[in-house]
Amino acid sequence: MDKRGTFGSRLAIVLATAGSAVGLGNIWRFPFMTGQNGGAAFILIYFACVLLLGIPGMVNEFIVGRHAQTNAARAYGSIGGKRWRAIGYLGILTSTIILGFYAVVAGWCLQYLYASIAGQLDGDPAYVVTYFKTFSSDALKPCLWGVGFVLITHLVVAQGVEKGIERASKLLMPLLLMLLLILVVASCLLPNALAGIEFLLKPDFSKVSSGVFLEALGQAFFSLSLGTACLCTYASYFKRDTNLLRSATQIALLDSAIAILAGLMIFPAAFSVGVQPDSGPSLIFITLPNVFREAFGAMPVVGYVISILFYALLVFAALTSTISMHEIGTAFFHEELHLPRRKAAWILTVVCSLIAIFCSLSVGAYSNLQLFGMSLLDFCDFLTAQLMLPAGAFLTSILMGWFANRQLVQGEFTNGGTLRATFFKAWFFSVRYIVPLCIALIFLHQFGLL
Numbered sequence: 001m002d003k004r005g006t007f008g009s010r011l012a013i014v015l016a017t018a019g020s021a022v023g024l025g026n027i028w029r030f031p032f033m034t035g036q037n038g039g040a041a042f043i044l045i046y047f048a049c050v051l052l053l054g055i056p057g058m059v060n061e062f063i064v065g066r067h068a069q070t071n072a073a074r075a076y077g078s079i080g081g082k083r084w085r086a087i088g089y090l091g092i093l094t095s096t097i098i099l100g101f102y103a104v105v106a107g108w109c110l111q112y113l114y115a116s117i118a119g120q121l122d123g124d125p126a127y128v129v130t131y132f133k134t135f136s137s138d139a140l141k142p143c144l145w146g147v148g149f150v151l152i153t154h155l156v157v158a159q160g161v162e163k164g165i166e167r168a169s170k171l172l173m174p175l176l177l178m179l180l181l182i183l184v185v186a187s188c189l190l191p192n193a194l195a196g197i198e199f200l201l202k203p204d205f206s207k208v209s210s211g212v213f214l215e216a217l218g219q220a221f222f223s224l225s226l227g228t229a230c231l232c233t234y235a236s237y238f239k240r241d242t243n244l245l246r247s248a249t250q251i252a253l254l255d256s257a258i259a260i261l262a263g264l265m266i267f268p269a270a271f272s273v274g275v276q277p278d279s280g281p282s283l284i285f286i287t288l289p290n291v292f293r294e295a296f297g298a299m300p301v302v303g304y305v306i307s308i309l310f311y312a313l314l315v316f317a318a319l320t321s322t323i324s325m326h327e328i329g330t331a332f333f334h335e336e337l338h339l340p341r342r343k344a345a346w347i348l349t350v351v352c353s354l355i356a357i358f359c360s361l362s363v364g365a366y367s368n369l370q371l372f373g374m375s376l377l378d379f380c381d382f383l384t385a386q387l388m389l390p391a392g393a394f395l396t397s398i399l400m401g402w403f404a405n406r407q408l409v410q411g412e413f414t415n416g417g418t419l420r421a422t423f424f425k426a427w428f429f430s431v432r433y434i435v436p437l438c439i440a441l442i443f444l445h446q447f448g449l450l
Contacts, residue, residue, distance in 0.1 A: 004069070004236070004237070005160050005161030005162050005237055006161070006162075006237050006238075006239060007161065007162075007166055007237050007238065007239070008162065008166065010242065010247075011170070012166045012169070012170065013238055013239075013242055013247060014247060014250050014251060014254075015166075015169040015170055015173045016161075016165050016166050016169045016234065016320070017231065017234050017247065017251050018169075018173065018250075018251045018254045018255060019165060019168070019169040019172075019173055019317070019320030019321070019323075019324070020165075020225050020230050020231075020234060020320060020321055020323075020324030020325075021223060021224050021225050021251055021252075021254075021255045021321075022173070022176075022254060022255050022258050022317060022320070022321075023317050023318050023320065023321030023322075024102065024105055024106060024109070024314075024317070024318050024321065025219070025222050025223040025259075025321075026223060026255065026258045026259040026262050027258075027259075027262040027266075027284060027314065027317075028105060028283070028284045029219065029222070029223075030046075030219060030223065030259040030262060030263065031200075031259075031262055031263045031266045031267065031283060031284075032283050033215055033216075033219055034200065034263055035199070035267070035283075036207075036215075037207055037208070037212045037215060037216075038203060038204040038205060038206070038207035038208050038212065039199055039200055039201065039202055039203055039204050040200065040201050040202055040203040040204075041203035041204055041205045041207065041208050041212075042207075042208075042212060042215075042216060043200075043260070043263075044203065045208070045212060045213060045216040046216045046219060046220060046256075047256065048216075049216050049217050049219075049220035050220050050224070050252050050256060052430065052434055052435070052438065053217065053220060053221075053393070053434070053435050053438060053439075054220045054221070054224045054226065054252055055245075055248050055249060055252050056397075056427055056430040056431050056434075056435055057221075057224070057226045057227075057393045057396065057397070057435060058224060058226065058231055058248035058251065058252065059244050059245055059248050059413070059427060060393075060396045060397060060400050060431060061226070061229070061230075061231035061232040061235060061396060062231060062232075062235040062238070062244040062247070062248060063079075063235075063244065063400065063409060063412040063413065064076060064079050064232045064235070064396070064400070065231065065232035065233060065234065065235030065236040065238070066235040066236065066238045066240070066242065066244070066412065067079065067408070067412050068236060069236050070236055070335060071088070071233065071236070071328075071331040071332040071334075071335045071336065072087075072088035072089075072091050072092060072229035072232050072233055072328060072331070072332060073085045073088030073089055073092065073332060073336070074088070074335070074336075075088060075232055075236060076088040076232075076396075076399070079399065079400075079404050079408075080399045080403050080404055084399055084403070086395075087229075087392060087395045087396055087399065088229055088232070088332075090227075090229075090388065090391065090392050090395070091227065091228050091229025091230075091232065091328065091392050092229060092328055092329050092332050093388075094227060094228050094229075094384055094388040094389060094392060095228040095229060095230060095325040095328045095329065096325075096328075096329055096348065096351060096352060096355070097355065097380050097383065097384055097388075098222075098228060098325055098380075098384050099150070099153075099322055099325040099326060099348070099352045099355075100351070100352045100353075100354070100355025100356050100359060100380065101355065101356065101359040101376075101377045101380040101381060102318070102321065102322060102325070103146045103147070103149045103150045103153075103322065103352060103353075103355075103356040104142065104146045104356050104359050104360045104363070104377060105318075106146070106149045106315070106318040106319070106322060107142060107144075107145030107146035107147075107148060107149045107356070107360070108135075108136070108142065108145065108285060109311060109314045109315050109318055110145050110148060110149055110315050111135065111141065111142075111145045112285060112289075112311050113308070113311035113312055113314075113315055115131075116304075116307040116308045116311050117308055119304070121289040121292075121293075121307065122293065123289075123293075125274060125286075125290050128286055128289045128290055129286055132282055132285045132286055136282070136363065136364050137364045137365060138364065138365065139361065139364065139365035139366070142360045142364055143356070143357045143360045143361065146353075146356040146357070146359075146360050147353045147356055147357065149315075149318070149319075149322065149356075150322070150349055150352050150353045150356060151349065151353075152319065153319060153322040153323055153326050153349075154326065154345050154346070154348075154349040156168070156319065156323050157323055157326045157327055157330050157341075157345050157348075158341060158342045158345045160341065161237055161327075164323060165320055165323045165324070165327075168316060168319065168320060168323075169320055172313055172316040172317065172320070173317075173320070175309075175313055176258075176313040176314075176316070176317050177258065177261075179306070179309060179310055179313055180258065180261045180262065180265060181261065182306070183265045183291065183295075183306070183310065184261055184264045184265045186291065186295035186296070187264070187265045187266070187268045187269040187272075187291055187295065188264065188268050189295070190268060190269060190272035190291075190294055190295060191272055192271050192272050193268035193269075193271065193272055194268075195268075195271045196266075196267035196268035196269065196270055196271035196272065197264065197267065197268055199267050199271065200263045200264060200267045213442065214386060214442050215386075217390060217438070217439070217442055218385035218386045218389065218390070219385070221385065221389040221390055221393060222384070222385045222389060223255055223259065224251075224252060224255060225321075225324065226389060226392070226393045227388065227389035227390065227391065227392030227393045227396075228325060228328065228389065228392065229328050229392070230324045230325060230327075230328055233324070233327055233328045233331055234324060234327075236331075240415065240416075241415060241418070242415075243415070243419060244412070244413065244415075245413070245423060245427065265291070266283060266284065266287050266288070266291075269287050269288070269290065269291040269294070269295075270283070270287050272294060288310070289307070292306055292307040292310075326345065326348050326349075326352070329344075329347070329348040330344045330345045330347075330348055331344075332344075333347050333348070355380070358376050359375075359376045359377040359380060360377070361376075362375040362376035362377055363375050363376075363377050363378075390439045390442065390443070391439075393435065393439065394435070394436055394439040394440070394443075397431050397432070397435040397436045397439075398436055400431050401428065401431040401432035401433075401435075401436070402432065406428075409428075410424055410428075413427070
C-alpha cells in the first residue's frame with residue numbers, strides 16, 4: 001500500500017483545508033441564499049451558526065482524524081468502537097452525493113472558462129441570459145463538462161495529497177482572494193452600486209422565519225465541509241503539533257470573509273445591470289459576465305484577461321473542494337480494500353460521474369427527472385445540506401461529548417498538554433450541549449414537530 005501523505009507545513013494545512021471549504025458554496029450559493037433570506041439578517045444568523053456550531057464541529061472532526069491517522073470509517077471506530085464507524089460511512093456516502101451534483105455547477109464554471117477564452121460572453125445582459133439558458137438546457141454539453149470536471153478531480157486525487165491539493169492551494173487560494181478584492185472594487189464603482197451594498201448589508205428581518213435558521217445551518221455545514229468526513233480525512237494528514245482550534249478558527253474566518261466578498265462583488269453589479277439579486281443559482285453565471293463587461297468597458301483587453309483569470313480560479317477553487325470530497329472515498333477504498341490509490345479513485349469517479357449526469361439532465365433537457373417535487377440536483381442538495389450533513393455533525397458531537405474518552409479528547413485538543421486548555425471547557429460544553437441541541441431542534445422543525 002502507498003505511504004500516507006502529510007501536509008508539509010502549517011500554511012499548507014490552512015490553505016488546503018480552507019480550499020475544501022472555500023469553493024462554489026461561498027460564491028454561487030451563499031449570495032443566492034443571502035438575497036433570498038433578508039440580506040444581512042441571514043448573514044448574522046449564519047455567523048452565529050459558524051461560531052456556535054461550525055468551529056466546534058470542525059475541531060470535532062479534526063480530533064477524530066488526526067488521532068487515528070486513517071480513513072474516516074476506521075477513524076471513528078478508533079475513537080468510539082466499531083459501531084461508531086457508521087458516522088464515517090455516512091460521511092463517505094454524503095460526500096459522494098455532494099461531489100456528484102457539485103460537479104454539475106463546477107462543470108458550468110469550466111464551460112464559462114472556455115467561453116471567456118473564446119470571447120463568447122461579450123454581449124448585453126439579454127444575450128448573457130439567453131446564453132446561459134441555451135447552454136444549461138442542452139442535453140449533452142452540461143453533462144460532458146460535469147463529467148470532465150470529475151475526471152480532472154480524479155487526475156489530481158490519483159497523484160496524492162502533496163502533489164495535488166497542497167501545491168494548487170498554495171498558489172490558487174491567494175490569487176483567488178486577490179482577484180475577488182479587485183472585482184469587489186470594480187463592482188462597487190459601478191452606477192447604482194450603493195443599492196446593492198445596502199441590499200447585502202442592511203438586514204431585512206421581515207424575511208426571517210424559522211426556516212431561515214435551517215437554511216443558515218445547512219449552509220454553514222455545507223460551506224465548512226462539516227458532516228462529510230472531509231475534515232476528518234484531511235486531519236489524518238495533519239502533523240501532531242498542529243493547533244486544531246486555531247486552524248479551525250482561521251479556516252472559518254477565511255471562509256466567511258470570502259463569502260462576504262462574493263456578496264459585495266455580486267450584489268452591486270446585479271443592481272447596476274438590472275439583474276434580480278435573488279434570481280437563483282444562475283446568479284453568478286448571469287451577473288459576472290456583465291460585471292466584466294461594465295467594469296472594464298473602457299479597457300476591453302483587461303476585461304478579457306480578468307474574465308479568464310476569474311473563471312480559471314473559480315474552477316480551481318471548486319477543484320480544491322471536489323478533491324477533498326473525492327479523497328474521502330478514495331482513502332476509504334484504498335485502505336479498506338487494499339487497492340492501489342489509482343484504482344480506488346476510479347470507483348469514486350465512475351459513481352460520481354453517473355450522479356452528475358442525472359443531476360445535470362434534471363435541471364436541463366429532462367426537467368421531469370424529479371423526486372418529491374424537486375429536480376434531482378435540488379433534491380440531492382436538500383438531502384445532503386439539510387439532513388445528512390447536520391446528522392453527521394450531530395452524531396459526531398454525541399460521540400465526542402458523551403462516549404469518547406475525555407482524557408483522549410483533551411489530549412488531542414491540547415496537543416498532549418503542550419497547548420493551554422483555556423478554551424477546552426467552553427468547546428466541550430458546546431460539543432456536549434449546544435451543537436446537538438440546536439441540530440435536534442432543527443430536525444424537529446424540519447419534520448413539523450415544532
